[in-house]
Every structure is written in structure tokens, then in C-alpha cells.
Amino acid sequence: MTIFVDIGSLDDVPAQGARVVRTAQGCVAVFRTADDRVFALEDRCSHKGGPLSEGIVHGTFVTCPLHNWVFDMNTGQAQGADEGRVRTFAAKVQEGRILIEATLLRRSAA
Amino acid sequence: MKKKLVVIGAGMASGRMLEHLLGAAPDIFDVTLFNAESRGNYDRLMLSPVLSGEKTYEQIVTHDDAWYAAHNVDCRFGEAVVRIDRKNRVVYSNSGGAPYDALVIATGSAPFIIPVPGRDLHGVVTYRDLEDTRAMMDTRGKDAVVIGGGLLGLEAAAGMAARGARVTVVHLMGHLMERQLDPAAGYLLQKDLERRGITVHCKGATKAILGTDRAEAVLLEDGAVHPADLVCMAVGIRPETRLAVDAHLEVERGIVVDDAMRTSDPHIFALGECVEHRGQVFGLVAPLYDQARVLARTLLDQDAAFVPVQTATKLKVTGCDLFSAGDFADAPGREDIVFRDPGRGIYKRLVLEGDRIVGVVMYGDTADGAWFHGLMKDGTDIGPMRDRLIFGPAFQGGGAPDPVAAVAALPPEAEICGCNGVSKGTIMNAAMGGACTLDQMRACTKASASCGTCTGLVQQVMALALGDAVQDAPMGMCRCTDHSHEDLRRLIRAMGLKSIPAVMQELGWKTVGGCHSCRPALNYYLLAEYPLEYRDDRQSRFVNERNHANIQKDGTYSVVPRMWGGVTTPAELRAIADAAEKYGVPMVKVTGGQRIDLLGVRKEDLPHMWADLNAAGMVSGAAYSKGLRTVKTCVGQEFCRVGTQDSTGLGIKLEKLMWGSWTPHKLKLGVSGCPRNCAEATCKDIGVVCVDSGYNIVIGGAAGMEVRETVPLASTPSEDEAIQIILAVTQLYRENARYLDRIWKWMDKVGLGWIKAQVVDDMENRRALVERFEISQSVYRRDPWADLSTPSETPKWAPLADLTLEAAE
Numbered sequence: 027m028t029i030f031v032d033i034g035s036l037d038d039v040p041a042q043g044a045r046v047v048r049t050a051q052g053c054v055a056v057f058r059t060a061d062d063r064v065f066a067l068e069d070r071c072s073h074k075g076g077p078l079s080e081g082i083v084h085g086t087f088v089t090c091p092l093h094n095w096v097f098d099m100n101t102g103q104a105q106g107a108d109e110g111r112v113r114t115f116a117a118k119v120q121e122g123r124i125l126i127e128a129t130l131l132r133r134s135a136a
Numbered sequence: 137m138k139k140k141l142v143v144i145g146a147g148m149a150s151g152r153m154l155e156h157l158l159g160a161a162p163d164i165f166d167v168t169l170f171n172a173e174s175r176g177n178y179d180r181l182m183l184s185p186v187l188s189g190e191k192t193y194e195q196i197v198t199h200d201d202a203w204y205a206a207h208n209v210d211c212r213f214g215e216a217v218v219r220i221d222r223k224n225r226v227v228y229s230n231s232g233g234a235p236y237d238a239l240v241i242a243t244g245s246a247p248f249i250i251p252v253p254g255r256d257l258h259g260v261v262t263y264r265d266l267e268d269t270r271a272m273m274d275t276r277g278k279d280a281v282v283i284g285g286g287l288l289g290l291e292a293a294a295g296m297a298a299r300g301a302r303v304t305v306v307h308l309m310g311h312l313m314e315r316q317l318d319p320a321a322g323y324l325l326q327k328d329l330e331r332r333g334i335t336v337h338c339k340g341a342t343k344a345i346l347g348t349d350r351a352e353a354v355l356l357e358d359g360a361v362h363p364a365d366l367v368c369m370a371v372g373i374r375p376e377t378r379l380a381v382d383a384h385l386e387v388e389r390g391i392v393v394d395d396a397m398r399t400s401d402p403h404i405f406a407l408g409e410c411v412e413h414r415g416q417v418f419g420l421v422a423p424l425y426d427q428a429r430v431l432a433r434t435l436l437d438q439d440a441a442f443v444p445v446q447t448a449t450k451l452k453v454t455g456c457d458l459f460s461a462g463d464f465a466d467a468p469g470r471e472d473i474v475f476r477d478p479g480r481g482i483y484k485r486l487v488l489e490g491d492r493i494v495g496v497v498m499y500g501d502t503a504d505g506a507w508f509h510g511l512m513k514d515g516t517d518i519g520p521m522r523d524r525l526i527f528g529p530a531f532q533g534g535g536a537p538d539p540v541a542a543v544a545a546l547p548p549e550a551e552i553c554g555c556n557g558v559s560k561g562t563i564m565n566a567a568m569g570g571a572c573t574l575d576q577m578r579a580c581t582k583a584s585a586s587c588g589t590c591t592g593l594v595q596q597v598m599a600l601a602l603g604d605a606v607q608d609a610p611m612g613m614c615r616c617t618d619h620s621h622e623d624l625r626r627l628i629r630a631m632g633l634k635s636i637p638a639v640m641q642e643l644g645w646k647t648v649g650g651c652h653s654c655r656p657a658l659n660y661y662l663l664a665e666y667p668l669e670y671r672d673d674r675q676s677r678f679v680n681e682r683n684h685a686n687i688q689k690d691g692t693y694s695v696v697p698r699m700w701g702g703v704t705t706p707a708e709l710r711a712i713a714d715a716a717e718k719y720g721v722p723m724v725k726v727t728g729g730q731r732i733d734l735l736g737v738r739k740e741d742l743p744h745m746w747a748d749l750n751a752a753g754m755v756s757g758a759a760y761s762k763g764l765r766t767v768k769t770c771v772g773q774e775f776c777r778v779g780t781q782d783s784t785g786l787g788i789k790l791e792k793l794m795w796g797s798w799t800p801h802k803l804k805l806g807v808s809g810c811p812r813n814c815a816e817a818t819c820k821d822i823g824v825v826c827v828d829s830g831y832n833i834v835i836g837g838a839a840g841m842e843v844r845e846t847v848p849l850a851s852t853p854s855e856d857e858a859i860q861i862i863l864a865v866t867q868l869y870r871e872n873a874r875y876l877d878r879i880w881k882w883m884d885k886v887g888l889g890w891i892k893a894q895v896v897d898d899m900e901n902r903r904a905l906v907e908r909f910e911i912s913q914s915v916y917r918r919d920p921w922a923d924l925s926t927p928s929e930t931p932k933w934a935p936l937a938d939l940t941l942e943a944a945e
């Protein structure tokens with residue numbers, strides 16, 4: 027079973043936007059879609075390390091701000107002709123709070 | 137010796153006939169072509185897009201001077217034929233005669249004028265030709281009444297509404313388009329039209345058109361009065377048969393022709409809307425094209441017989457999708473399958489007789505129209521698929537509703553282009569044969585070359601045949617939409633769409649939430665169109681504009697405070713130096729735009745640094761924006777020994793007026809005090825080069841990937857006028873250019889002449905443009921740094937949480 031930690035209120039993340047969470051495993055981008063779903067992805071583009079948290083969020087996709095690679099937030103997979111993948115982490119909304127998987131507290135992946 | 141062929145009327149039908157004839161046999165006939173309109177063949181169907189502004193007249197011409205010349209056609213345009221002398225085989229116009237061996241009458245039809253008082257007043261038009269269209273294009277801000285809520289009337293109404301007229305449609309029957317739609321679909325259509333500001337008055341009988349010298353209002357039998365600077369009568373047409381009647385040809389409702397398109401005189405032929413064939417007259421173009429094919433063969437002494445086919449109707453109003461074919465009156469033995477989704481405005485109805493479809497009405501989602509129409513025409517037994525039928529071809533296999541799958545499911549003989557009778561198979565073959573752009577496809581099969589409503593389908597078939605080899609297939613601004621940038625701007629205006637979700641909903645976006653290409657463009661178009669109502673959507677902006685700083689490759693930012701006209705003070709320099717030290721800025725650099733760049737600032741430090749710079753009186757330099765960047769100046773008259781004007785002062789004035797404005801792409805200005813041009817004004821988007829006699833304004837320069845020298849826009853002795861012209865041209869650019877086009881690119885498209893006419897020659901327009909710029913600036917001339925470094929905003933620039941600080945278990 028996944029254990030979750032509370033990182034903040036849903037209202038703290040703009041719809042179609044993101045905020046960053048610092049973790050023991052590097053920065054994680056926490057996204058909120060237009061329909062209030064949340065996704066947590068490693069905040070480092072697999073291309074040249076761009077901060078995905080600063081990308082434009084469209085549907086369940088995010089476009090990297092540096093060179094426009096597009097990632098599916100469900101899978102972390104780069105779309106189209108670009109090849110690559112960023113790590114994803116479990117995240118959910120519960121009673122207006124955002125929870126992400128507690129493994130992020132640890133130094134390395136479980 | 138060549139035979140003499142005379143054609144009366146250069147319309148849709150005769151144009152097509154001449155193509156077939158001269159294509160098959162270029163050397164048999166000498167052709168003389170009379171036309172009452174003072175122009176040659178054009179695509180009459182496309183008058184509606186011309187009216188609404190989606191196309192220009194030039195784009196709908198089907199045969200140009202070069203074509204007539206190449207085919208040796210003697211053009212007698214602007215000459216109506218007034219008499220046919222059958223005995224001597226000569227036709228006469230008011231300026232002379234033309235003898236014939238064979239004569240073709242293709243005079244089309246004449247609009248019906250309802251015989252009410254006031255019908256002759258100035259300002260009363262019909263909807264048939266370019267003159268009518270031009271009169272209706274000229275109704276911005278005026279009242280217009282359209283009498284008749286059929287296809288033509290509604291296209292007229294929507295077109296005028298798109299031009300900014302206040303439009304009322306007066307319709308005699310209980311619901312709109314009663315000949316094509318049942319009441320439910322008519323109601324959805326009415327709601328759609330009302331949503332775009334058109335008033336609909338059903339059950340309205342016109343009693344009189346009121347006015348003294350020109351139309352002022354329309355009075356109905358029920359006492360209602362609708363104000364009207366323009367009245368368009370679109371109540372029906374009747375075949376134009378006057379010449380034939382005078383010549384004693386056999387005429388019933390139309391000129392009677394046999395299967396070979398011959399009239400009662402063996403030397404005289406007729407085709408188009410003016411004819412009657414086996415008791416039937418015509419009002420849509422598809423059967424006329426068949427007639428054209430037949431008549432071309434007849435004239436070449438080849439056998440051919442015209443067989444009318446059933447045609448379907450579509451309304452060419454962007455955003456209103458409707459499709460109707462066949463018969464859908466209630467009758468014994470008929471059953472309906474109905475699908476309604478009122479939330480999305482979708483209605484589909486199939487009328488069945490036994491196991492055959494006899495009628496189709498669709499509103500809101502017409503993608504499957506061609507498939508149903510095919511089943512109907514072929515009399516297919518739909519019994520086995522009846523329970524899933526209404527969901528269309530994609531669901532017959534139980535799969536997902538994918539438009540390409542739906543097209544893939546169509547049989548090769550399925551008709552894709554109704555106007556030109558082009559089947560899926562023909563398009564597939566042409567695509568395999570090398571037609572891989574829409575234009576090539578139109579050129580070689582005519583598919584989607586007439587009314588254009590099937591363009592999407594044609595592209596899907598091409599995609600099916602070619603996969604990725606299709607070029608320019610989606611002409612849309614990105615993969616989320618088929619609409620071009622230009623269409624979108626017009627539709628946003630015409631339909632009064634005021635938010636990104638509204639645009640995506642109403643214009644049928646194919647993705648959820650768009651993409652990184654369309655969202656910033658839409659955000660810009662909306663804020664430019666509705667400066668006071670629209671709220672800038674930060675989430676639809678690229679990172680730099682969202683964060684008001686330039687992101688660097690390591691994720692840090694650069695900060696550039698504004699230095700008006702490149703002038704600074706010791707106090708400002710001191711504040712910049714302090715900030716650089718306080719936030720540990722790794723590099724301080726002088727930019728090409730005459731200011732100072734602080735590079736390598738961490739995101740969470742941004743609001744603090746801004747607050748410090750704000751406290752010293754500085755604002756954001758917008759070095760990141762598709763908006764006003766810098767106004768570079770030289771020292772000019774103040775200090776320079778050859779300066780002619782106060783170039784620094786003018787630069788500062790311009791920057792203070794224009795800062796904060798968003799534009800389609802970045803906007804850089806330069807002002808040089810004399811032609812030595814130290815401020816490099818001639819490679820800026822807008823430049824001023826001062827001379828003894830005043831100010832030379834130049835535009836369209838660039839010094840990036842593309843290097844361009846400016847071209848002169850205007851010269852004026854007055855600094856004030858120079859400023860007005862610069863603001864006006866900026867606003868013109870803001871309102872018209874496509875997102876991400878620099879001024880030079882936009883200028884290449886619209887022409888310097890047009891820009892000059894708008895902002896230099898037309899003083900009234902210049903004033904209006906400046907006024908609109910000012911309205912927008914009343915909102916946007918504002919420092920984003922100040923707004924985003926308040927106590928409530930500042931925390932948002934830092935991480936949401938720091939889990940490295942929590943105790944790991």
C-alpha cells in the first residue's frame with residue numbers, strides 16, 4: 027500500500043499550473059489540471075533538464091518550457107517523435123489537500 | 137472553320153460546362169461569353185464567406201483573364217443579352233450582336249421580390265451577386281433586416297452579424313429553414329443564431345418597408361417594427377427565363393430541356409437554374425455540374441443523358457453545423473430514430489420507412505452525414521445495425537468514435553464532396569497519384585472546391601491514403617483546430633467569444649485544453665479584442681511572460697529593469713548594484729537594448745528583488761515579452777553637435793506611452809537624432825530618423841535570425857503627429873497580425889500600402905486606432921513586478937513544500 031504525505035492545499039496550485047516540492051530525491055513538480063486532478067512528476071525534463079513545473083499544462087499533458095517537449099503526466103512519457111520519460115509519483119487530492127507518496131521522504135527510491 | 141458558340145450567362149453552370157468542353161475539344165468552337173454582371177465566372181456559393189470576411193472576392197474567382205485568353209473566349213462582361221433572333225441565329229445586347237451556330241442559355245435565376253410597399257427604396261437588396269454582397273458588407277454598426285429564414289437568408293444574416301451589424305431575421309414560417317429542418321433542429325439553429333446576437337422573428341409576415349428616401353424599418357402584419365438601414369430579401373428564386381419566353385422557346389417554370397439539355401429549338405441549349413427537366417427545377421449546384429458534363433458532350437455530338445441525383449444541404453455558417461437530406465415529414469409507416477444531447481446542442485434524426493433511411497436531419501455534429509446520406513441513396517437495408525445506427529459508422533464495429541475510423545469505414549463509392557460528386561475512391565486515387573496538398577486535390581478532383589463544407593472530410597480521406605505524407609493538411613493554427621489564425625480572430629470577434637474555454641467549445645477544439653501553441657495565441661487574441669473584459673490568463677503564457685523574467689538554461693532567471701529611452705541615474709545604478717550584491721547575481725551585463733541585465737536570479741528571489749527595484753522607482757523592462765521591449769535612442773540635439781531633434785526625449789515619451797502593451801510578437805523601437813542613425817533605428821520594428829524638417833517614421837526592420845531594413849511609412853514635421861502615427865500603427869498591428877508575426881512579416885502579408893492607407897492617409901481611422909490603443913493601455917500600462925511582489929503573492933514563488941526538512945523515517 028502506498029503511504030501518502032500532505033504537501034499543501036489544492037488552492038495553493040493554480041489550475042493548469044504547478045508548484046514545486048523539494049524532496050530528498052530532487053525537485054518534484056506537482057501539477058493541477060483544469061478539472062482539478064493532480065499529478066506529480068520529476069521536475070527535470072529528460073531532454074536537457076528543463077523545469078517542467080514552468081511548462082504550459084494542457085489536458086493531462088505538460089510542455090517543457092525550454093524546447094517544447096510534451097509529456098503525458100499519466101505516464102511521464104515524452105510524446106510524438108521525442109523519446110524519453112520522466113519519473114512519476116503517486117499523487118491525489120483528498121478533502122482539498124494534496125497528498126503525494128511518502129517514499130519521496132527517503133533518500134533514494136524504495 | 138470553327139463553329140460559333142454563344143453562351144449567355146457566366147455563372148456556376150456555364151463555367152463548368154466550358155471547362156469540360158474546351159478541355160475535351162479546344163479547337164472546335166469559337167466561344168463568345170455574355171454576362172450581365174461586369175465580371176466573369178466566380179464561385180457564387182462562396183459569396184457568404186466573402187460577406188462574413190472569411191474570404192476575399194479574389195479568392196473565389198474560378199476563371200481569370202488568363203484562362204479566358206488561353207481558351208480564346210471572347211468575353212462580353214457587363215453586357216446583358218436582350219434578344220435572341222432565332223431565325224437568323226443572332227443574339228443581341230444593347231451594344232451589338234453575335235451570330236451563333238449553337239447557343240447556350242445559362243442565365244440562372246432571379247431572386248423573388250415580395251410585392252410590398254417600399255420594395256424599391258434605396259437600401260433594399262437581394263442576395264445573388266457581388267453587388268448585393270458588397271452592400272451587405274457595409275453594415276458595421278447598422279441595423280439590418282433579412283426577410284426569409286432559409287439557407288440564403290441565414291447566411292446573409294450571419295455574414296452581416298460577423299461584420300458587426302445588428303441583424304433581425306424575419307421568417308414567415310414557425311421555424312427556420314422549414315424546408316430542410318424539422319422544428320427541433322430549427323430551434324437549435326435559432327438558439328445558435330441568437331447567441332451570436334441575431335434576433336429571430338418567426339411567423340412574421342412583412343407588410344411594408346418604411347422610409348422616405350431609403351429604407352429605415354420593416355413593418356410586419358403583427359404590428360412589429362424592426363429598424364433597418366438595409367433590408368435583404370431572401371425569400372426564394374425563380375428561373376430567369378425572360379429571354380427564352382420572348383424567343384418563344386418552350387418554357388414552363390423553367391426553360392424546358394430534354395435529357396441532352398436541348399431546348400425546343402435544336403440549335404439552342406440551356407443549363408443551370410434557368411432550366412426545367414422532367415418537371416423539376418434546381419436550386420443547388422451539384423445537379424448543375426452534372427448538367428454541365430452532359431451538355432459538353434451533347435455539343436460535341438456525343439451521347440449523354442442527365443439524371444438528377446438527390447442532393448443534401450449544408451448551411452455555410454461557421455460554427456453552425458447542420459446537415460439535411462431526403463424527406464422527413466411525418467407520414468404513416470414512418471419511424472424515427474432520434475438522438476439528443478441538448479447540453480452540447482446536438483440533435484440527430486433518422487427517418488425510416490421499413491428498413492431504409494428516407495431522411496436525415498443533423499444539427500451540431502454532422503460528421504456522419506455523408507455516411508447516412510450514402511445509406512439513404514443506396515437504399516441499404518439497415519435492419520441489422522438498427523440499434524447502433526444513430527451513433528454512426530465508427531460504432532458499427534463497437535470501436536471508439538474516431539473521425540479517421542469513421543472515414544475509413546466509408547465504402548469507396550461514398551460521396552465526400554456533394555457539390556462536385558466526388559467519391560472517397562476518387563480522392564484516394566488522386567492522393568496516391570500524387571495530390572498531397574488540399575490545393576492539388578482541389579485542382580485535380582474538384583473535391584471541396586465549391587462550397588467547402590467537406591474540406592475536413594477530404595483532408596481525412598487524404599490522411600487515410602497518405603498518412604504523414606499529407607502536406608498542409610491541417611491548415612489550422614495547430615493540431616487542436618482546423619481554423620487558421622485569421623479565421624480565429626474573425627470568429628472571436630463575430631461570435632463574441634470572450635474566454636479560452638468559450639473559443640474551444642464553440643469552435644470545436646479537438647483536444648482538451650489546447651496545447652502550448654494555441655493557448656498563448658488565443659490568450660493574446662482575446663486580450664487584444666476585449667481589453668476591458670478579458671482577464672489575462674497567466675497559465676496560458678510561456679514561462680517568461682508568466683514569471684515576468686527570462687528563464688535561463690539552468691532554470692534561473694534574468695531581471696532587466698526598464699531604463700526609459702536608455703537613460704538612467706546614479707541612484708538607479710546604485711539600486712541595481714545593491715540588488716546584484718544582495719541576491720548574489722553571478723553576472724551583470726549591458727544589453728543591446730541600452731539597459732542592464734541581472735542574470736542567474738533564483739525564482740524565489742524574484743519578488744524580493746523586484747520589490748527592492750520598485751522601491752528605487754524602477755519597473756519591469758519586459759525584456760521577456762511579446763510586447764513593447766525597448767525604445768533605443770541616441771543623445772540627439774541635447775548633446776550631439778549634429779543632432780536635429782530631441783531624439784532622447786521622443787524615445788522616452790514613446791516608451792512611457794507604450795510600455796506594458798502586449799503585441800503579436802516582440803516590438804522594438806529606435807529613435808535616431810539624425811541620419812547617422814546611432815540608435816540603429818532602421819533595423820527596428822518601428823524606427824524614427826530625425827531630420828531638420830521633422831521625423832521620418834520607418835517600420836518593418838529586424839535584426840535577428842532575419843535581418844531586414846525598415847521601409848518608410850510617413851514623414852511629419854510634428855513630433856506629436858509622429859507619436860500618433862506610431863501608436864496607430866502599433867494598434868493596427870495588434871489588431872490584425874497573426875500571433876508571432878513580427879511587423880515585417882505582417883507587412884509582407886497585408887502590404888505597406890494598406891498600412892499607410894489606415895494610419896497615414898485616413899486621419900479618422902488613425903484617431904480611432906490611437907483611442908483603442910489608449911483603452912487597452914488603461915489596463916496594461918501597469919507594472920507586473922509590483923502586482924506580483926505583494927505579501928500575498930510573494931510566497932507563491934517559493935516551493936510549495938520542502939520535504940528534505942521533514943524527518944525521514
Ligand SMILES: Cc1cc2nc3c(=O)[nH]c(=O)nc-3n(C[C@H](O)[C@H](O)[C@H](O)COP(=O)(O)OP(=O)(O)OC[C@H]3O[C@@H](n4cnc5c(N)ncnc54)[C@H](O)[C@@H]3O)c2cc1C
Nearest residue numbers: 145147148149171172173180216217243244408409420421
Ligand atoms: C449566396 C449564395 C449561396 C449559395 N450557396 C449554395 C450552396 O452552399 N450550395 C449549393 O449547392 N448552392 C448554393 N447556391 C446556389 C448556387 O449558387 C446556384 O445553384 C448556382 O449559382 C446556379 O448556377 P447557374 O449557372 O445556373 O446560375 P448563376 O450562377 O446565377 O449564373 C447566371 C449568370 O447569368 C447572368 N445573366 C442572367 N441573365 C443574363 C442575360 N440576359 N445576359 C447575360 N447574362 C445574364 C447572371 O448575371 C449570372 O452571372 C448559393 C447561391 C447564392 C446566391
Ligand code: SF4
Nearest residue numbers: 770776779809810814
Ligand atoms: S544619430 Fe545623429 S544625432 Fe544621434 S547621436 Fe548619432 S550623430 Fe548624433
Ligand code: FES
Nearest residue numbers: 071073074076090
Ligand atoms: S529541456 Fe525540456 S524540452 Fe529541452
